[in-house]
Structure formats: C-alpha cells, structure tokens
Amino acid sequence: MAAIYDNQNIRWNMSIDKQDVQKIAHLARLALTEADADQYQLSLSSVLSLVEEMQSVNTDGVEPLSNPLEMTQRLREDVVTEENRRDAFLANAPQTEAGLFLVPKVID
Amino acid sequence: MNWEVVIGLEIHTQLSTKSKLFSGAAVGFGAEPNTQTTLVDLGMPGALPVFNKEALRMAVMFGHAINAEIGMTSVFARKNYFYPDLPKGYQTSQMDHPIVGKGYLDVMLEDGTTSRIGITRAHLEEDAGKSLHEDFQGMTGIDLNRSSTPLLEIVSEPDIRSAKEAVAYVKMIHSIVTYLGICDGNMAEGSMRCDINLSLRPKGQKEYGTRTEIKNVNSFRFIEKAIYTEIERQADILEDGGRIIQETRLYDPEKNETRSMRSKEDANDYRYFPCPDLLPVVLTQEYVDNIKATLPELPSQKAARFQSEHGLSEYDANVLSSSRAMADFFENANNVVKDPKLTANWVMGELSKLLNQEQLDIENSPVSAQTFGELLVRIKDNTINGKTAKDVLQAMWDGEGSADAIIEAKGLKQVTDTGAIEAMIQTILDANATQVEQYRAADEDKQKKMIGFFVGQVMKASQGKANPGLVNPILVKMLKG
Numbered sequence: 001m002a003a004i005y006d007n008q009n010i011r012w013n014m015s016i017d018k019q020d021v022q023k024i025a026h027l028a029r030l031a032l033t034e035a036d037a038d039q040y041q042l043s044l045s046s047v048l049s050l051v052e053e054m055q056s057v058n059t060d061g062v063e064p065l066s067n068p069l070e071m072t073q074r075l076r077e078d079v080v081t082e083e084n085r086r087d088a089f090l091a092n093a094p095q096t097e098a099g100l101f102l103v104p105k106v107i108d
Numbered sequence: 109m110n111w112e113v114v115i116g117l118e119i120h121t122q123l124s125t126k127s128k129l130f131s132g133a134a135v136g137f138g139a140e141p142n143t144q145t146t147l148v149d150l151g152m153p154g155a156l157p158v159f160n161k162e163a164l165r166m167a168v169m170f171g172h173a174i175n176a177e178i179g180m181t182s183v184f185a186r187k188n189y190f191y192p193d194l195p196k197g198y199q200t201s202q203m204d205h206p207i208v209g210k211g212y213l214d215v216m217l218e219d220g221t222t223s224r225i226g227i228t229r230a231h232l233e234e235d236a237g238k239s240l241h242e243d244f245q246g247m248t249g250i251d252l253n254r255s256s257t258p259l260l261e262i263v264s265e266p267d268i269r270s271a272k273e274a275v276a277y278v279k280m281i282h283s284i285v286t287y288l289g290i291c292d293g294n295m296a297e298g299s300m301r302c303d304i305n306l307s308l309r310p311k312g313q314k315e316y317g318t319r320t321e322i323k324n325v326n327s328f329r330f331i332e333k334a335i336y337t338e339i340e341r342q343a344d345i346l347e348d349g350g351r352i353i354q355e356t357r358l359y360d361p362e363k364n365e366t367r368s369m370r371s372k373e374d375a376n377d378y379r380y381f382p383c384p385d386l387l388p389v390v391l392t393q394e395y396v397d398n399i400k401a402t403l404p405e406l407p408s409q410k411a412a413r414f415q416s417e418h419g420l421s422e423y424d425a426n427v428l429s430s431s432r433a434m435a436d437f438f439e440n441a442n443n444v445v446k447d448p449k450l451t452a453n454w455v456m457g458e459l460s461k462l463l464n465q466e467q468l469d470i471e472n473s474p475v476s477a478q479t480f481g482e483l484l485v486r487i488k489d490n491t492i493n494g495k496t497a498k499d500v501l502q503a504m505w506d507g508e509g510s511a512d513a514i515i516e517a518k519g520l521k522q523v524t525d526t527g528a529i530e531a532m533i534q535t536i537l538d539a540n541a542t543q544v545e546q547y548r549a550a551d552e553d554k555q556k557k558m559i560g561f562f563v564g565q566v567m568k569a570s571q572g573k574a575n576p577g578l579v580n581p582i583l584v585k586m587l588k589g
Contacts, residue, residue, distance in 0.1 A: 027188070027377060027379065029190055064204075066183040066205070066382035066388055067183075067382065067384065067387050067388060069387060071387050072387050072388055072389065072390040073159050073386055073387040073388060073389045073390075074158065074159070074387075075158075075159055075160070075161040075164065076127075076132070076158040076159060076160050076161060077161055077162075078125050078126050078127050078160050078161060078162030078163070079126065079127060079132065080126055080127045080132055080133065080134045081127070081132030082131065082132045082133045082134075082146045084143040084144070085145075085146075086140075086142045086143050086145070089142065089145060089150060090142065095245075095247065097244045097245065097249065098141065098244070098249070099140055099141040099142050099143070099251075100141050100142065100240065100244065100249030100250055100251055101142070101192075101249070101250040101252070102244055102245065102247040102248070102249055102250070103192040103247060103248050103250055104247060104248070105241075105246060105247055105248050106191070106192055106239060106241075106248050
C-alpha cells in the first residue's frame with residue numbers, strides 16, 4: 001500500500017487504485033459499495049491530477065502555510081466559565097446510564 | 109549474545125491549569141462523570157476551541173527548564189483516529205511546529221555518573237475522555253470530563269540505555285515539572301504517564317533494532333519493571349532467531365508481562381494536518397524572556413547550591429533536591445539546627461525510613477520541619493544521643509509532643525557528668541573481671557574490637573543515656589588500669 005500522504009517526507013502518488021480508495025474509506029469509517037469505490041477512484045484521481053499540476057510551481061523558499069488567514073491565535077484567560085450542563089448534553093445521546101454516554105462495546 | 113537496549117520515552121504531563129486547553133470547563137480528577145464538559149469538549153458541530161493562555165505559559169516555562177529552543181510560531185494539528193472517547197474524531201495536538209523544540213537534561217544515576225538525555229520536543233495536546241468497560245447493558249460507558257485537559261507531551265531522543273537510566277530521567281522530569289508548579293506530578297491519578305519505546309541491538313551495532321511501544325505506564329516502579337520484562341521478551345525472541353514485530357504493547361503489573369495491544373496495520377496512520385480551527389500561535393521575544401525571568405530554582409541548581417552553601421556531598425545534595433518538598437523540609441529544618449550535615453543525615457535516614465514505612469510523602473509528614481529541627485538541636489547540644497533521638501522521633505511521630513517535652517517526660521536526658529560516668533564504668537569493670545583481664549592481655553588491634561562489649565554494657569546500664577562521646581575515652585583510660 002503506497003502512502004497517500006506522508007508527513008515526514010511529502011510525496012504524492014498521482015494515481016490511486018481501488019485499494020487506496022477502500023483504505024481511505026476504512027480510515028474514515030465509511031462503507032463503500034463497489035460502484036461507489038469506482039466513482040471515488042476517478043474523482044480522487046482527478047483531484048490528485050490537479051495537485052500534480054500545482055506541484056510544478058517552484059516553491060523554493062516559500063514557508064508552508066498552516067492557515068490562510070494572516071492572523072494569529074487569540075488566547076483565553078485560564079478561568080472556568082462553563083457550568084455543569086450534563087443533563088442537556090446527555091439528552092442528545094441515544095443511550096445513557098449513570099451520567100455516562102453509552103456506546104457499542106469497545107475492547108482494545 | 110550481548111544486547112544493548114535502546115529506549116526513548118514519551119511522557120505525558122497534565123498541566124495544572126484551572127480550565128481546559130480549549131474550553132472554559134473545569135479540570136479536575138474524580139468529578140461526577142460528564143459534569144466538566146462543554147460543547148467544545150463534546151465535539152459538537154460548530155463549537156470552536158479557544159487556546160488557554162496559562163497552558164502556553166507553562167509549556168514555555170518547561171522549555172526554558174530543559175534548555176530548549178522555544179517555538180516562536182507553533183501550530184496545532186489534527187491527529188485523526190476513531191475512538192468513542194474522542195468525540196471529534198481527532199485529537200488536537202502539534203506536529204511540525206511544537207511549542208518546545210530540542211533541549212536536554214543531565215540525569216544523575218545512583219552510581220553518581222551523569223548522562224545527558226536529549227529531548228526531541230515537547231508539544232501541547234488535549235487529552236481524550238475515559239472509556240469504562242464495566243458492563244453497562246453490554247455497552248461501554250464514556251466519561252468526557254478528561255477530554256481537552258491540557259497535556260504537555262515530552263519526547264526524548266533514543267538516548268536511554270538502561271531501565272535505571274529511564275527511571276532517573278522520568279524522576280528528573282517529574283521533579284522539574286513539580287518544581288515549576290506546572291503539573292501536580294500525581295502519577296496514581298494519571299497526571300504523568302509514560303510511553304516506552306524500546307528496542308535491542310547487538311552491542312556495537314549502529315542501526316537500531318525494531319522497537320515496540322509500551323503505552324501508559326504510570327509509576328516509577330512499573331516503568332522499571334516493564335522495561336526489564338520487555339528486554340527479556342525481546343532478547344528471547346531474538347536469540348531464538350525470531351523477529352520483533354513493531355507494535356503497541358501494554359504492561360500488566362499483576363502478571364509482570366507486556367502484551368500486544370493492537371496490531372492493526374493502520375494504527376499509526378493518523379493523517380496529521382494543520383487544525384483549521386486554530387490559528388498559529390506567535391510569541392514575542394519579550395514574552396519568552398519574561399517567562400524565563402520567573403523560573404524558580406531548579407533541582408540541579410538547588411543541588412549545586414546545597415553543595416556550595418551547605419557543604420553537602422554531591423549524592424546528598426541530589427537526593428535532597430530531588431523533590432521540592434524534601435528540599436524545603438531540609439532547608440527549614442536546617443534553619444533551626446544550623447548543621448547541614450546532621451540535618452541531611454537525619455532527613456535522608458530516620459525520617460525517610462519512617463515515611464517509607466507508612467508510605468507517606470514528606471509533605472504529609474506528621475513531624476514538621478520546625479519540630480524535626482528542634483529534635484536535631486538536642487542531638488547537637490548533647491542533650492540526647494543519636495540512639496535516644498530515634499526513640500524521641502518515633503514518639504513525636506506518634507503525636508506525643510515536641511522533642512523537649514518527650515525528653516523531659518521520659519527522663520531521656522543524656523548523662524554528661526564525667527563523675528557519674530566513671531562510677532558507672534567502675535561498676536561494670538568490677539562485674540566483668542574476666543573480660544577486663546582478656547582485654548589487658550590483648551594487642552591493640554584486638555582491643556579496638558573488644559571495647560564494643562564494654563561500651564554496650566555502659567549504654568545498657570545507663571539505659572542509653574550515657575553520652576558515647578564521653579564514655580569512650582574514659583573507658584579506654586580506665587581499662588588501661
């Protein structure tokens with residue numbers, strides 16, 4: 001399996017196969033039908049073609065951009081401003097018990 | 109085969125802020141489930157994080173303490189994975205631009221040698237919630253109180269070569285973060301957790317072997333034991349010609365073994381990318397310098413001062429400065445006694461023994477530094493000898509009052525009247541004529557050993573109250589006849 005995007009060493013694999021599509025879907029916890037996978041293989045590959053085109057631009061000396069806004073992060077004072085709203089939050093959940101959200105059993 | 113162990117540690121320290129890293133919910137251990145959460149911590153759509161100023165200050169402070177480069181522009185990134193106690197589907201962390209860059213620590217080992225451990229980076233990230241696997245209608249319960257609690261993850265270089273060195277390093281980090289007041293250091297409550305990356309290679313080989321990662325070890329003792337068992341496991345496999353599988357393992361203290369946790373091939377495919385909800389954090393030099401100016405005296409500096417100012421040995425100075433509470437206890441007691449060596453010996457000796465027996469931290473010692481100092485003053489001025497002082501300390505520990513009150517009440521004052529001591533010695537010599545004869549007949553070396561018998565008799569007769577400093581010379585003189 002070729003890495004699609006590798007943080008340490010950015011490299012792009014310009015066409016993606018169906019296995020790649022299924023892997024991306026699995027990581028995103030999406031179930032794809034065969035037909036879906038075919039469709040996504042085409043559309044994702046065309047996105048990568050666009051990226052390939054952009055790769056030809058010379059970016060020597062250009063810092064990677066982490067945010068398009070030319071602003072910096074605002075900071076919050078370290079004070080507790082929120083009160084306990086557990087009942088309201090739990091009311092949204094399909095199942096709760098003893099103040100806990102219940103989810104299908106997970107075993108590590 | 110002679111194996112060399114290579115260890116790198118990731119230590120998660122929980123920063124002791126009042127509110128969370130990205131929300132205004134309270135941080136605290138042991139609250140009712142889900143009572144300390146907000147829309148942000150629950151990952152509700154549209155809820156936006158706002159970064160806690162205090163967490164930033166604490167991280168920068170730590171950076172200074174390990175001689176690190178501070179990230180003047182740091183960026184939050186999303187680490188994507190699915191787990192029910194992570195409702196957003198990603199952990200907000202830092203990847204390419206951490207708040208603290210390369211630094212190092214000099215760690216002193218038990219044998220007195222020092223080794224320098226490189227620190228690759230320390231980054232800010234949020235903690236996840238907690239999954240409770242007890243049976244709730246066959247389901248798992250999720251408590252999100254811990255979600256978004258600020259963590260500083262401190263990543264070391266693979267510079268560690270033994271379990272002892274690993275423990276010394278973690279203890280050093282523990283002592284620094286508690287000195288700085290940025291973490292309560294309570295490992296039992298998970299305020300400090302350690303991931304151990306460990307591999308073996310034949311001695312002399314340059315390339316690293318395949319490593320495993322042991323997750324979430326939460327006590328000094330378990331770190332040491334987990335490392336020993338994992339070294340053994342890997343060495344067994346390698347010596348049988350097998351291969352180590354790169355995987356995450358869990359240490360089970362009850363069985364004293366590590367076992368595989370997850371070996372999903374995509375376990376580490378986290379697809380980091382810059383978090384679009386948070387802007388770059390940009391610091392000014394002035395801000396960074398101001399924080400540096402507020403750094404308290406650190407353990408290594410305190411140890412150096414204990415040597416230069418109090419004339420303590422390097423070993424004593426290191427032990428006493430290892431925790432801020434112990435260093436303060438020592439200095440406060442010494443302010444009363446004004447005898448650093450005596451104070452050091454008694455803090456590290458008798459007091460530590462009692463604390464260990466009751467598994468108490470020095471902060472919770474029933475005997476305060478002040479009253480402990482008062483006891484030592486009575487040793488120093490010869491009111492009592494060391495042996496009696498141990499009994500007095502035990503009585504103080506049991507709440508029987510101050511040293512002076514106990515000495516008075518029990519009549520423990522040392523006999524320093526030479527006339528009385530001579531009379532006592534004469535009685536003993538008369539009663540043990542045979543031993544006296546043997547002593548007089550023996551050569552000097554033998555005599556030195558034999559005198560212990562007479563000292564013991566005198567101490568017994570005086571119920572431990574005779575001043576040994578006086579007893580010895582008088583005894584030698586009288587034995588000569």
